[in-house]
Amino acid sequence: MRTEPNIPDADGIYEAIIAANEGLSDAQSEAFLLRFALLLANQIGDQQVLLEAIKTAREMVGGNTAV
DSSP: OOOSOOSTTHHHHHHHHHHHHTTOOHHHHHHHHHHHHHHHHHHHOOHHHHHHHHHHHHHHTTOOOOO
16 A cells, blocks of 8 residues: 555645635535545455555554454
8 A cells, every 4th residue: 555645745635634624614524525435445446455545544544454
């Protein structure tokens, strides 16, 4: 699983995600981020890659998951 930036403008993407969350309630922000993740997952389309990404993301925020 790649964890180093692999897009031309990682900072720009981060800023765009932050900007998309501006003015949203906590619930709206959570819904946006989940929908965004599902759209990306659909683009990736490989379940094994997605399960590994879920596992890695969970570990990066301080916990294990039984995926």
